[in-house]
Amino acid sequence: MTLPTDNYALMGIIVLTLLVARYTAISGTLFVWWYALKRGNSSRKIQMKYPTTKDYRREAGYSLLTMLVYATFIALVYIPQVRPYTRMYDSISDMGGPVWGWLYWVLSIVLMLLLHDLYFYWMHRAVHHKKIYPFVHKVHHLSHNPTPLAAFAFHPLEAFTEFLILPIVAFIIPHTTSAIAVWMFFMSLSNAYGHLGFEFYPKGFNNHPIGRWINTSVSHNMHHQFAQQNYGLYTLIWDRLFGTVHSKYDETYNEVTSRYHSEGTNAVTPVSTAISTPPLFHQ
Ligand SMILES: [Zn+2]
Numbered sequence: 001m002t003l004p005t006d007n008y009a010l011m012g013i014i015v016l017t018l019l020v021a022r023y024t025a026i027s028g029t030l031f032v033w034w035y036a037l038k039r040g041n042s043s044r045k046i047q048m049k050y051p052t053t054k055d056y057r058r059e060a061g062y063s064l065l066t067m068l069v070y071a072t073f074i075a076l077v078y079i080p081q082v083r084p085y086t087r088m089y090d091s092i093s094d095m096g097g098p099v100w101g102w103l104y105w106v107l108s109i110v111l112m113l114l115l116h117d118l119y120f121y122w123m124h125r126a127v128h129h130k131k132i133y134p135f136v137h138k139v140h141h142l143s144h145n146p147t148p149l150a151a152f153a154f155h156p157l158e159a160f161t162e163f164l165i166l167p168i169v170a171f172i173i174p175h176t177t178s179a180i181a182v183w184m185f186f187m188s189l190s191n192a193y194g195h196l197g198f199e200f201y202p203k204g205f206n207n208h209p210i211g212r213w214i215n216t217s218v219s220h221n222m223h224h225q226f227a228q229q230n231y232g233l234y235t236l237i238w239d240r241l242f243g244t245v246h247s248k249y250d251e252t253y254n255e256v257t258s259r260y261h262s263e264g265t266n267a268v269t270p271v272s273t274a275i276s277t278p279p280l281f282h283q
């Protein structure tokens with residue numbers, strides 16, 4: 001994919017269009033499916049109550065504002081004056097031989113994810129500092145019971161700090177545009193899942209030798225409920241290493257993933273069915 005990097009305005013508009021399309025396709029689709037079409041029809045809802053229309057609008061509004069901030073700065077990273085300083089290659093074959101090029105392409109995406117995971121953990125802990133939180137990160141935490149629409153619901157200043165991982169990656173890791181696109185797509189998917197409000201990993205995943213290191217929707221939902229601990233993005237590596245996993249994480253994960261299994265059917269336990277489902281849009 002070739003972007004018109006010599007025309008900043010055009011490139012900004014193209015990036016903005018792609019970002020909004022990605023947000024609509026991923027967060028929008030998940031929201032419509034789980035909060036409108038299948039509303040109330042799942043035992044895996046993490047918090048049984050549903051947010052209000054006001055919450056949905058606020059989450060979507062701030063997320064779209066974040067796309068504007070992202071597009072403004074993403075386009076800047078690849079203008080002709082800056083791009084030569086990045087580690088961007090035009091094609092995979094430029095990064096090595098035909099085989100090594102593709103292997104490296106995959107490795108570069110893994111490196112992006114690991115670097116982003118580390119950056120996000122410490123950036124997230126920093127914005128929880130009492131002197132920063134009320135002015136910046138509180139916007140994201142207005143959602144105590146998030147939906148996929150909250151995936152990018154940030155104060156513009158936080159949107160900028162979230163964006164900073166792109167230049168960090170672009171200046172450190174040799175990459176192609178396609179590798180960045182795959183990383184960004186995975187990031188959006190992962191972010192939407194973290195804010196989904198439903199848990200789909202299997203029972204016991206939190207104690208599995210691999211699963212215990214992977215972030216879950218329950219984990220991030222608890223972060224929104226209690227506004228502390230469970231700071232991770234893709235993984236729980238840093239939370240486990242630095243002792244910031246919520247003490248009730250396992251208990252909550254087990255409770256959410258144990259709700260349905262009555263006599264081999266998918267019948268929802270009374271915990272779920274007892275909850276009345278409010279209308280999608282409050283008047
Ligand atoms: Zn969040």
Ligand SMILES: [Zn+2]
Nearest residue numbers: 124128137223
């Ligand atoms: Zn937070």
